[in-house]
Amino acid sequence: MSQFQEKTEITRIERLTPDVFRITLESSEIASRARPGQFVMVRTGDGKDPLLRRPFSISQTSSGKYFQILFKVIGRGTSMLAHCREGEYLSILGPLGSGFTFDCKADNCLVGGGMGIAPLLFLGKSMLRNCTLKPPTIVLGARNKEELAPLIKDFKELGLSVYPATDDGSLGTHGLVTDILKGLDLAPTCKMSVCGPTPMMTAVHLFCKKKEISCQVSMETAMACGMGACLGCIVPLAKGGYAHACSDGPVFDAKELLWQVR
Amino acid sequence: MSQFQEKTEITRIERLTPDVFRITLESSEIASRARPGQFVMVRTGDGKDPLLRRPFSISQTSSGKYFQILFKVIGRGTSMLAHCREGEYLSILGPLGSGFTFDCKADNCLVGGGMGIAPLLFLGKSMLRNCTLKPPTIVLGARNKEELAPLIKDFKELGLSVYPATDDGSLGTHGLVTDILKGLDLAPTCKMSVCGPTPMMTAVHLFCKKKEISCQVSMETAMACGMGACLGCIVPLAKGGYAHACSDGPVFDAKELLWQVR
Amino acid sequence: MASSLKADLRVSIGSLKLKNPVMTASGTFGYAKEFEPYVNLHRLGAVVVKGISLEPRAGNPPPRIVETSCGMLNAIGLENVGVERFVKEKMVFLQDVNVPVFVNILGDSIDEYRVIAKRLKDVPGIAGIEVNISCPNVKKGGVAFGTIPEMAALVTAAVKEESSVPVVVKLSPNVSDITVIARAVEDAGADAVSLINTLIGMAIDHKSRRPCIANVIGGLSGPAIKPVALRMVYQVAQAVSIPVIGIGGIETYEDVLEFMLAGATAVQIGTANFINPRASEEAVEGLTRYVVDEKLSSIRDVIGGLILP
Amino acid sequence: MASSLKADLRVSIGSLKLKNPVMTASGTFGYAKEFEPYVNLHRLGAVVVKGISLEPRAGNPPPRIVETSCGMLNAIGLENVGVERFVKEKMVFLQDVNVPVFVNILGDSIDEYRVIAKRLKDVPGIAGIEVNISCPNVKKGGVAFGTIPEMAALVTAAVKEESSVPVVVKLSPNVSDITVIARAVEDAGADAVSLINTLIGMAIDHKSRRPCIANVIGGLSGPAIKPVALRMVYQVAQAVSIPVIGIGGIETYEDVLEFMLAGATAVQIGTANFINPRASEEAVEGLTRYVVDEKLSSIRDVIGGLILP
């Protein structure tokens, strides 16, 4: 497995909602090697504030040459990224981390919430290409229609169908992704791939545990290096001790993690 | 005397040479009160790096509503300013400091070097407006034609004539501004107003001292506050002790300062 | 807008009641007059003026300041007009402003501190004394008063003896254990401690191969030092029972809240005044909104309210 | 390009000759393998691996890191595989890389330090030991070895006794006078000192009212601390005659030059590795160009070359 530190050109910036942006970057090194669930560390500016790189999932690759990140502006780093211009260059490290695994023979169910939807597009696309028989079941949740609709659009364009859920009911099911899952007739051999806010992932994990469905989750933690050097990005393990989200993950078998259930 | 802290709109950005820019800002508060030789403290970005504001002379005002700064990109702060866009806002403190004084009855001679030319445009313009009888003699120096020509242009447009000097002889006299001064027939009652690099100002001061010509200089020092609070911006005085460039200056009678003559 | 909101921001430093916890830090707010064009001075909790010595001081030669990453180094060398001119010239303006004034004082010997305190006693308009013990003690070979508990205590006791107003002792962060110094000055009678003063630092220009400031070493301030300041405030607040005034890299009301959660009763805004002269007043506005929005009965509810894991 | 240039960058740490003064700092370069995709490891002066203890440690609970202004706080809690697995698993890769390896060691007691040093003795590929004395001494109630000169000296002597390679002692900046500790470890036999380790700091999230890292306090690193590091290196370089290795906020070859002008013989790049994994190699390239452009006979000409005003 190889990683690169690259100055990559911004070939496109799109504003999907007032605070969600998608940036297309050119790097055949990264695009040709990336697997779904992997991420990149992005330097958001030249200065020393913010100091550290920011992690973003690879949300799509194309032509083995381009890759996309999809992000929400929540602080200084993402705000600086949103102010970049096409033609400018970003320093990128990647592709980093383990990816999702999938088995074409199993039923696959992808569950995403908020910006956690980003890597699932890449995963869905890979499944579609490799598992011609059974397209995955896709369940996506967000706060409202405004946030969710543009994210679903990408899946639709690939020909994938999506079960949407919104907190306010403005699109699809009024409620949580788990409300949808409960209504689906999932095979016990089904394999769940989940990315989203921790409370959502906890709920899906508990759902799967009860149904004895296999479940892999992509974990978000604070990261300084993204490559296993700083040891800052730990997630507690069920057996005790910790794993490192950047190098052992970010995708983990949910059973192996210690979940804080309140 | 009043100062303001203002969010001012960038109404125009011009690139005069590859590394010299002129920004026009809108603030009637500042533009209507500014006097030649005063400066503003500019916040070059929202972040904490660079942390401090940067001082720039007011190089011109117009319609009592707009003012301009002219600057060269030399580090992070000026580079950030050069990347601003029209329509964006800059946080400005000003107008700050004492200005140049002038006496319409005297012969006036303005001597500028490099970016030190910026405040002299404002001064020349004021003299032209107030001293209808005698336009000032203007001597401007820079490294080469590329740097000097666009700065002279402004003076020409006002109808002022300029004696240019360049280090490489590509425009005007091949040499220093003092080489020009030596050839001019300056009256002993002449009043010199100077702004430029310290070695140049030292030379002009020594020239004036010998000829017993009155000479005022605008001093550049590192500044943290621009308003007399940090006590960081001192210039040594001939009588001992220090003055503060931001609040006692930046314009001083050259005789009152302690010049390091090597 | 925020000024029309009503919120209880009052805090006490010894016998002194402040209308809010936002003060300005010594050396970063001049003699307050410099900030009049930008700030409604009477809206601040208190102002602390530039350090005053017995005799006027010209200060260090230039350059005195240099910017560093998210901070600045200064070696002003305690330029000031001396206590006599301070009282006669600067206090006149300050007496007219309806804001408590703390006078920051410094000396080369315990006796100097004592004499300055005596001169300031009963001068109208002075609400408190802040004792800067980071200066080198000339008699003791230049070791700072602030690094030796016994010396810090002696200075405190001397000033306390001569003062009728609350005495705040301003601690240096350049020590192994700041709580030891804090306890020593508390025992010696300090009404409060303020911290931190600047961290000792240095900057070099590799091109000229020279130090960036003429004094070679200087004091580091600004956002860069905030984590160190916050840690020390947290430690000291647990070690003493007098009020702690937090200082170091504070720019916004959020920063103020962080210091208060760590245990500070009040705070001082320093370097931020240079970047945003209205920083102190905006912090007061921010705190007002916060108390209203969070429906707190008083900002005092925040003090020491850090929730440990 | 720069790699084709010829310049004498060699420096010595005790008996050890390094091909250039650029090392990587402990805890910021993993066990070096992590950086193989980005850096030609053999081009570095040396690498220092993550701190190794006698037994494996799981480290602190999350969150362990948080960004601050121009810096970061960490409380990793010295997570490491323990000396046994380090030798058996990690050294295998390191032995193949043609770069001197320093092993950073730490313990809760002097005996632990001694036992680790003994275990590392004569392990092929280990060029030197770096003794981290910033850890709390369990027996002495948690006071760090690095703050008490006598303790620092005892640890140094113990490790020195068991080592056949140069022993570097890594100093904590959280002390009143770092030169005292530096002299103590020099007298106890240290072949060099490295400084600074992280400044103790803290960060609070005002929204949750909780500390940003689970350990409450952590170590501050990055550009924010560079002025403090530079000052301490300058002070220590004057106080001792063994080589000084400068650490703290170094990102570029210009930063390296600044530390060398202040008196450092070599430097370590820490936090910058996270931001630019190639920072160390680029610093070597920059120094090479500098020596060539400035027509220096050796980079050693820069050491301590600060011109005072």
Ligand SMILES: Cc1cc2nc3c(=O)[nH]c(=O)nc-3n(C[C@H](O)[C@H](O)[C@H](O)COP(=O)(O)OP(=O)(O)OC[C@H]3O[C@@H](n4cnc5c(N)ncnc54)[C@H](O)[C@@H]3O)c2cc1C
């Ligand atoms: C492996 C991985 C993949 C990621 N992929 C994506 C992605 O595809 N799209 C996307 O939008 N984001 C993604 N994130 C999150 C993203 O890294 C953060 O949103 C980003 O770092 C925020 O930077 P900032 O400077 O804007 O905010 P900051 O100024 O750093 O933080 C602003 C506020 O948000 C909080 N915050 C910071 N990071 C996170 C986080 N990870 N989760 C929740 N709160 C946080 C901070 O505590 C703070 O309160 C991913 C994170 C990881 C670890």
Ligand SMILES: Cc1cc2nc3c(=O)[nH]c(=O)nc-3n(C[C@H](O)[C@H](O)[C@H](O)COP(=O)(O)OP(=O)(O)OC[C@H]3O[C@@H](n4cnc5c(N)ncnc54)[C@H](O)[C@@H]3O)c2cc1C
């Ligand atoms: C009263 C006053 C008026 C000024 N007017 C103008 C003006 O009209 N136009 C203009 O272009 N500049 C002017 N300057 C200078 C201007 O403030 C600096 O160029 C600017 O602060 C540089 O900021 P930076 O962040 O780009 O550079 P930095 O990153 O801060 O510095 C880059 C390098 O330049 C050096 N440097 C920084 N400031 C100065 C300086 N003042 N003189 C010489 N070297 C310096 C630094 O030491 C460093 O080596 C003025 C300065 C003062 C004090």
Ligand SMILES: Cc1cc2nc3c(=O)[nH]c(=O)nc-3n(C[C@H](O)[C@H](O)[C@H](O)COP(=O)(O)O)c2cc1C
């Ligand atoms: C330019 C400058 C001058 C200062 N002068 C003094 C002083 O005279 N007395 C004093 O006790 N502290 C002085 N300080 C320290 C500040 O009051 C404050 O403790 C320190 O800067 C940390 O706060 P900050 O990070 O908010 O600036 C000075 C700081 C600066 C930046």
Ligand SMILES: Cc1cc2nc3c(=O)[nH]c(=O)nc-3n(C[C@H](O)[C@H](O)[C@H](O)COP(=O)(O)O)c2cc1C
């Ligand atoms: C995440 C992290 C882990 C660290 N772990 C260690 C360690 O195990 N042993 C040690 O001596 N220093 C450790 N340090 C301190 C660094 O080696 C270095 O002294 C410090 O970070 C200052 O340098 P910098 O500003 O270049 O990062 C660590 C620093 C960081 C940021």
Ligand code: FES
């Ligand atoms: S982010 Fe540094 S080890 Fe994972």
Ligand code: FES
């Ligand atoms: S710049 Fe602060 S006093 Fe002049």
